[in-house]
Amino acid sequence: MSTEQTSGRLLLPRAASRHGIWFTRRGYALYQTCARLLRRRIATLLTLLVMSLSLTLPVMLYLILPELTRVTTSSTRAPGIVAYLDTALTDLQGVELAERLARRADIDAVDYISKADALDSMRHGPDADHVNQTLNILGENPLPGALLIEPAGGSDLSGGEEHKRLAGVLRETRGVHAVELDIEWLERLTAIRQLLKSAGWLFFSVLIVASLMVLSNTVRLESLRHTRESSVVHMLGGSRSFRRRPFLYLGALLGALSGLLACLFAWILMSVLGIPVTALANSYAADFLMPLPGWLDVAKIVMVLAVLGTVTAILGIATTTDQTRANVLNS
Amino acid sequence: MICFDNVSKIYSASPGAVSGAIVSAKKPLRRGKVASSGKPALSNISFSLQQGSFNFITGHSGAGKSTLLRLLAGLERPSSGEIYFENNALHLLKDSRLTGIRENMGIVFQDNQLLYDRSVFDNVALPLIISRRRKREIIDRVTAALKRVGLADRADAMPEVLSGGEQQRVGIARAVVNRPRVLLADEPTGNLDPGMSHDILRLFRHFNAAGVTVIIATHDLTLLETRHHNRLVLKNGQLHSGGPVPDQTNGQRPANAAASTTTQWVAEPVNGAPDYVD
Known part of the structure; x- marks a missing residue:
C-alpha cells in the first residue's frame, strides 16, 4: 500500500464506500x-x-x-341578598321599594317576589302536601313579600365586606323586616x-x-x-x-x-x-x-x-x- | 517542531490529585508521578525534536516517560518551563485550544484504551467525528486506516474478540486516522510478545516514512537494538543521555521562546542513518 508525503502529513488512500452511518x-x-x-x-x-x-x-x-x-x-351564582318585607306592606309598596333600591350604585338588580308568588312557589315545591295542610289550618297567606337583591360586582368575593355593609343598610330600611346575606357558602x-x-x-x-x-x-x-x-x-x-x-x-x-x-x-x-x-x-x-x-x-x-x-x-x-x-x- | 525548554513537573497533594487518586483507587499512583513531598516527576528537561524524526524515550519505570508524553500531548501542564509544538506554546494555551492542537497528535496507549461497547470501525472513526469530518471522509479514512494496519476485514468486529496485537493495531489506526503530525506512543508493545512488538514497530516505521514524527516511550530495550532512531534517556525525572549538545535546536525552537540559560539537549541520533523505510 503506497503512501504519500505532503507537508508532513500522512495521506491515506481513499477506499470504497461503506454502508451508511449517520456520523x-x-x-x-x-x-x-x-x-x-x-x-x-x-x-x-x-x-x-x-x-x-x-x-x-x-x-x-x-x-x-x-x-x-x-x-x-x-357554576357559582352571584352572592345574593334576600330582604324579607314587613307583612303589612302591599305589593305596590313592595314594587316601589324595589325600584328605589335598584337605583342605588351598589346594587345591580332587584327582583320583587310578591306574597302570592311566594305562596304559589311553595304550593308547587317539593314539600307541597305538607305546605298545603299548614296553609289550610292558617286560613290566610302568612308569607311576606321579598326582594332578591343582586349587589354590584357579581360573584367577585373581593367585595364581600361591601355586601355585608349593604345588608346592614337594608336592615335599616323602612319596610324591610329581615335580611339574609347569601355569601358564607360561597366563601367556603x-x-x-x-x-x-x-x-x-x-x-x-x-x-x-x-x-x-x-x-x-x-x-x-x-x-x-x-x-x-x-x-x-x-x-x-x-x-x-x-x-x-x-x-x-x-x-x-x-x-x-x-x-x-x-x-x-x-x-x-x-x-x-x-x-x-x-x-x-x-x-x-x-x-x-x-x-x-x-x-x-x-x-x-x-x-x-x-x-x-x-x-x-x-x-x-x-x-x-x-x-x-x-x-x-x-x- | 517540538521543543521542551527547562520543563519541570512536580505533583503536589492538591485536592485534584487527591480526588484523582480516589477515582482510580484500583490503580496505584506511579512512582515519581505524585510526590506529596514535592519530588519532581520531571526536572529541568530541555530538548527539541525535528519534524519527521523517529524517537524513543527510554528509562526505568517511574523515570518520567509517561509524564513527558502527557505534557507533550497537553494533557498536563508543566510546573515550570515552556513547551512548544509547531510554534504553539502548549504551556500557555487554554484547554479549549489544546483540544484543537491535540487533533494534530495521534496517541497510542499501552492498554490501547479502546471503547469496548462499539465496533472497531466506530473506535477508529472517533477522532474524525471529534474533528468534525464529513461522513464520506470518515468512511474513506477509517477504511483506509484499517487496511493500513491489516484489519480491514475486522471493521465490524467488537474489540473484545480481537487478540492483543490486533487491539493495539486498532489503537494505532485510531491514532493515525486523523493524519496527525506527531504520533505519541506510551509503551505500545508493553503487553505484546516480541513478534507482535516488532510488527507494531514496523507500523510506526511506515507512518514515520510518510513524514509523521514518532515518539515512543518504552523500557523495552529490544525494540531499540535493530532500528535507526533518536533516543532520549530519562533517569529519575532528568534527561540522562549522550551528553550536552548546546544550542543545537536547528531552528525548530520558535523565535518567541524565551532563551533558556540551561543546557540544551537534542534527541541523540543512534547510528545516524536515515529512518527505516519498509
Whole structure:
C-alpha cells in the first residue's frame, strides 16, 4: 500500500464506500445515547416507569385544575341578598321599594317576589302536601313579600365586606323586616378551591422535583459509568461539550419519554375515573367533564420535560468533569 | 517542531490529585508521578525534536516517560518551563485550544484504551467525528486506516474478540486516522510478545516514512537494538543521555521562546542513518 508525503502529513488512500452511518457529531451523540438506553433495556424501562408514574399525578393536576377552576367559577351564582318585607306592606309598596333600591350604585338588580308568588312557589315545591295542610289550618297567606337583591360586582368575593355593609343598610330600611346575606357558602367554596389549588401545586412541585432528581441521578451514574470513555475522548481531542453531549441528550430523552409515558398513564387513569367523577359533578348540578390530554397538551408536557431533563442533566454531571480529568491524569 | 525548554513537573497533594487518586483507587499512583513531598516527576528537561524524526524515550519505570508524553500531548501542564509544538506554546494555551492542537497528535496507549461497547470501525472513526469530518471522509479514512494496519476485514468486529496485537493495531489506526503530525506512543508493545512488538514497530516505521514524527516511550530495550532512531534517556525525572549538545535546536525552537540559560539537549541520533523505510 503506497503512501504519500505532503507537508508532513500522512495521506491515506481513499477506499470504497461503506454502508451508511449517520456520523454528524450531534447525530453520533444521539445515536450513542439511544444505543446506551437500548443496551440497558431493563434499567431504562424501570427508570422511565419510576419517573413517569411520579409525573402522572402532576400531569393530571395540570389538566384537571383549569377545568376545576372553570367549573367552580361558572357554576357559582352571584352572592345574593334576600330582604324579607314587613307583612303589612302591599305589593305596590313592595314594587316601589324595589325600584328605589335598584337605583342605588351598589346594587345591580332587584327582583320583587310578591306574597302570592311566594305562596304559589311553595304550593308547587317539593314539600307541597305538607305546605298545603299548614296553609289550610292558617286560613290566610302568612308569607311576606321579598326582594332578591343582586349587589354590584357579581360573584367577585373581593367585595364581600361591601355586601355585608349593604345588608346592614337594608336592615335599616323602612319596610324591610329581615335580611339574609347569601355569601358564607360561597366563601367556603372558594376556600376549598384555593386549598385544592395550593395542594395541587404542592404535589405538582414535589413530584416533579422527585422525578427530576431520579433523572439527575441516572444521568450522573451513567456519566460515572462512562468516565473511561470520556477520558479517552478527552485524550483524542474531544472538547468538554462533545464529551457532555451524550449525557445531555440522555437527560432530554429520559425527560421527554417519561413525559410521554406520564401522559399515557394520565389518559388511562382519567378515562377510567371520568365517568364516576362526571356523575358526581352532575349530582351537584355542575357540568364537569374529565379533560383528557390532547396532542397539544402532550407536546407541551414532553417539551417542558425535555428541557427540564437537559437542565437537570447539566447539574447532574457538573461534578463528573473533574473526575474525567483526574482519570486522564491517572491513565 | 517540538521543543521542551527547562520543563519541570512536580505533583503536589492538591485536592485534584487527591480526588484523582480516589477515582482510580484500583490503580496505584506511579512512582515519581505524585510526590506529596514535592519530588519532581520531571526536572529541568530541555530538548527539541525535528519534524519527521523517529524517537524513543527510554528509562526505568517511574523515570518520567509517561509524564513527558502527557505534557507533550497537553494533557498536563508543566510546573515550570515552556513547551512548544509547531510554534504553539502548549504551556500557555487554554484547554479549549489544546483540544484543537491535540487533533494534530495521534496517541497510542499501552492498554490501547479502546471503547469496548462499539465496533472497531466506530473506535477508529472517533477522532474524525471529534474533528468534525464529513461522513464520506470518515468512511474513506477509517477504511483506509484499517487496511493500513491489516484489519480491514475486522471493521465490524467488537474489540473484545480481537487478540492483543490486533487491539493495539486498532489503537494505532485510531491514532493515525486523523493524519496527525506527531504520533505519541506510551509503551505500545508493553503487553505484546516480541513478534507482535516488532510488527507494531514496523507500523510506526511506515507512518514515520510518510513524514509523521514518532515518539515512543518504552523500557523495552529490544525494540531499540535493530532500528535507526533518536533516543532520549530519562533517569529519575532528568534527561540522562549522550551528553550536552548546546544550542543545537536547528531552528525548530520558535523565535518567541524565551532563551533558556540551561543546557540544551537534542534527541541523540543512534547510528545516524536515515529512518527505516519498509
